[in-house]
Amino acid sequence: MITVSDIHKSFGKVRALRGISFNAPDGKITGLLGPNGAGKSTALRVLYTVLKPDQGAATIDGIDVVADGLAARQRIGTLPHGAGLYPHLSARENIAYFATLCGLDKGIIDDKVSSIISLLDIDDFADRRTKGFSHGERTKVALARALVHDPQNIILDEPSNGLDVMATRSLRDLILKLKDAGRCILFSSHVMQEVAALCDDIVIIAHGKVAIDDSIEGIRSRTGCDDLEDAFVRAIHWVEPE
Amino acid sequence: MRPLLTVFAKEVLDNFRDRRTLISALVMGPLFGPMLFAFVINLSIERSLSDADSTMELQVIGAENAPNLIRYLESRNIEIVDGPATRDAAIEGVKAGTLDVVVIIPETFGSQLADGIPARIEVIADRANTQVERDARRARSALRAYSQELSTIRLVARGVSPLVMRAIDIDDVDVSTPSGRAGILLGMMSYFLIFALLMGGMYLAIDTTAGERERGSLEPLLSLPVTRDQLMLGKIAATCLFMSLSLLLSLCSFYVALKFMPFAQLGMTPNFGPAVVVAAFFILAPFILVGASIMTLVASFTKSYKEAQTWLSIVLVAPTLPILIVSILTLRPQLGFMFIPSLSQHLLLVDMVKNEPVNMLYVAVSVTSTLAIGALLTWICARLYRREGLLG
Numbered sequence: 001m002i003t004v005s006d007i008h009k010s011f012g013k014v015r016a017l018r019g020i021s022f023n024a025p026d027g028k029i030t031g032l033l034g035p036n037g038a039g040k041s042t043a044l045r046v047l048y049t050v051l052k053p054d055q056g057a058a059t060i061d062g063i064d065v066v067a068d069g070l071a072a073r074q075r076i077g078t079l080p081h082g083a084g085l086y087p088h089l090s091a092r093e094n095i096a097y098f099a100t101l102c103g104l105d106k107g108i109i110d111d112k113v114s115s116i117i118s119l120l121d122i123d124d125f126a127d128r129r130t131k132g133f134s135h136g137e138r139t140k141v142a143l144a145r146a147l148v149h150d151p152q153n154i155i156l157d158e159p160s161n162g163l164d165v166m167a168t169r170s171l172r173d174l175i176l177k178l179k180d181a182g183r184c185i186l187f188s189s190h191v192m193q194e195v196a197a198l199c200d201d202i203v204i205i206a207h208g209k210v211a212i213d214d215s216i217e218g219i220r221s222r223t224g225c226d227d228l229e230d231a232f233v234r235a236i237h238w239v240e241p242e
Numbered sequence: 243m244r245p246l247l248t249v250f251a252k253e254v255l256d257n258f259r260d261r262r263t264l265i266s267a268l269v270m271g272p273l274f275g276p277m278l279f280a281f282v283i284n285l286s287i288e289r290s291l292s293d294a295d296s297t298m299e300l301q302v303i304g305a306e307n308a309p310n311l312i313r314y315l316e317s318r319n320i321e322i323v324d325g326p327a328t329r330d331a332a333i334e335g336v337k338a339g340t341l342d343v344v345v346i347i348p349e350t351f352g353s354q355l356a357d358g359i360p361a362r363i364e365v366i367a368d369r370a371n372t373q374v375e376r377d378a379r380r381a382r383s384a385l386r387a388y389s390q391e392l393s394t395i396r397l398v399a400r401g402v403s404p405l406v407m408r409a410i411d412i413d414d415v416d417v418s419t420p421s422g423r424a425g426i427l428l429g430m431m432s433y434f435l436i437f438a439l440l441m442g443g444m445y446l447a448i449d450t451t452a453g454e455r456e457r458g459s460l461e462p463l464l465s466l467p468v469t470r471d472q473l474m475l476g477k478i479a480a481t482c483l484f485m486s487l488s489l490l491l492s493l494c495s496f497y498v499a500l501k502f503m504p505f506a507q508l509g510m511t512p513n514f515g516p517a518v519v520v521a522a523f524f525i526l527a528p529f530i531l532v533g534a535s536i537m538t539l540v541a542s543f544t545k546s547y548k549e550a551q552t553w554l555s556i557v558l559v560a561p562t563l564p565i566l567i568v569s570i571l572t573l574r575p576q577l578g579f580m581f582i583p584s585l586s587q588h589l590l591l592v593d594m595v596k597n598e599p600v601n602m603l604y605v606a607v608s609v610t611s612t613l614a615i616g617a618l619l620t621w622i623c624a625r626l627y628r629r630e631g632l633l634g
Contacts, residue, residue, distance in 0.1 A: 045461075045633075048465040049464075049465065050461060050464045050465060050630070050633060051630055051633075052630060070467055070468075070469060071467075073465060073466060073467040073468075074467040076465070078462065078465040079462075080458075080461040080462055080465065081461075082458045083458055083459070083461065083462045084457035084458025084459040084462075085457075085459065086252075086256055086457075086459060087457075088255075088256045088257075088259035088260050089252070089255070089256060089259075093255075097248070097252050098462070098466060100244075100245075100248045101245055101248055101249070101463075101466045101467075101468050102466060102467055103244075103245075103467060129259075142462065145462065146462070
């Protein structure tokens with residue numbers, strides 16, 4: 001369960017977030033949608049505590065991300081934008097490194113790593129060094145690394161970026177599986193169709209503010225557009241730029 | 243403690259697989275220094291030894307005017323060659339560098355000698371040309387010795403003791419030991435050791451911030467349930483390990499290299515046995531923390547891997563500055579110097595190589611102050627790692 005209330009964040013003169021609020025409940029998939037530069041990544045970075053909000057609060061399972069960042073990070077698995085791997089380590093070693101740092105018991109790490117490897121279907125290249133991996137292979141390993149400790153909350157920053165059709169499809173299946181397991185999934189995208197195909201709730205943001213936060217049906221009726229792309233374009237025009 | 247060890251173990255494994263780190267840590271630093279050192283020392287030893295033994299060619303104009311002098315010069319291993327035809331040609335030749343040294347014996351030489359007035363001989367050389375100046379010096383000193391010999395014969399012929407020409411007898415008493423003389427030459431060894439030490443951890447220090455960021459692995463790492471202090475300290479610990487490996491290998495390669503250098507011919511015996519190698523490691527070891535933290539600190543301000551490399555090459559040179567200043571001013575070791583990292587290690591090492599008693603107070607001050615400065619720099623690194631701007 002993730003809650004965000006009235007978060008502001010500026011970088012020098014640029015006001016990246018101007019008061020953002022939304023909730024991402026357990027057992028649901030929440031999509032964070034917005035054009036490039038809308039503030040999606042900044043919002044997610046505040047949630048996984050690498051950025052501190054100037055104002056406002058966010059909680060992960062009720063834990064404040066500013067007051068107790070360590071405990072909050074314990075409850076999330078993240079796939080940051082353009083996540084990189086260690087090229088001299090094999091995929092398995094990359095995943096095991098993160099599993100160990102997440103505090104998993106030594107005895108179960110090997111099993112956990114093996115099961116996430118087969119879940120994400122990366123057995124074929126699991127024991128190769130990641131140097132020279134394709135973008136899709138890298139993303140899969142990074143995803144495995146984020147999920148290896150069974151986090152309750154999963155934050156994915158544009159996970160399908162650069163993935164081919166097959167990889168996107170298996171990612172979608174995985175996200176649905178996690179939803180059925182009662183996890184809270186929050187992911188960002190700038191592709192309306194992708195979000196529509198997966199999400200229970202969609203938060204559209206533009207210029208650092210929430211334009212609309214509703215289910216797909218709700219968004220259709222409130223914007224008066226049947227076509228989701230039209231709805232998206234109309235909604236982001238509701239927000240005044242600075 | 244466990245995350246710190248995990249980070250440490252991963253960094254060690256990662257870097258042992260990285261050819262670039264391995265080459266700079268285990269090959270470049272440890273071998274390059276001793277080899278260059280051995281080369282320079284061998285060259286300078288050979289040049290200074292070859293002086294008196296080898297036969298030297300000397301261009302002479304008017305050799306027929308002084309047959310006795312020529313015979314004397316030949317007895318001193320100087321081979322006489324006919325010079326150019328005229329004095330002007332000789333001056334031109336020396337100026338242009340086609341001729342080394344030309345001695346001109348005028349026709350008047352014999353008659354001046356017979357009359358007892360100082361007989362004139364010209365030595366044409368270019369003092370700015372250090373290569374040739376050595377030969378010119380040898381020619382001059384041979385001529386001076388011949389003059390001395392003639393004077394002595396003249397005095398004896400007049401019934402005067404040649405001793406009247408020596409009012410004072412100067413006796414040089416050299417108290418230096420063979421090890422002490424070696425200390426002068428081996429003084430620069432400490433810099434090579436510090437250089438190798440820093441090289442060993444350079445790539446790890448860059449990787450801690452700029453490298454992780456450029457690869458895109460910093461953000462996932464920071465989003466793990468681990469404090470940033472633990473990440474930073476684990477990485478600095480791995481950097482320290484590589485630096486100590488580099489240092490240890492350098493000391494060993496110096497130990498081997500010194501065995502092949504002709505120190506005995508120079509009357510030097512460097513005190514650099516296995517015991518000194520071990521002691522030198524422990525004297526230099528505190529500097530590892532300073533090196534690791536200062537490199538990590540400098541790298542953390544840079545935006546990219548390339549930029550970090552540029553700045554760190556300056557850090558590689560920085561420790562020489564205090565050593566250089568003290569060497570130029572030829573200052574004796576004193577307590578104040580022991581507070582300065584790199585300088586204190588250099589001075590203590592030189593004392594050991596010279597086989598002089600090592601002042602234990604100096605060692606204590608050097609170790610504690612260097613460790614304290616290292617700890618302070620590490621603390622600053624950890625503070626900087628907590629910054630938001632770290633992500634760049």
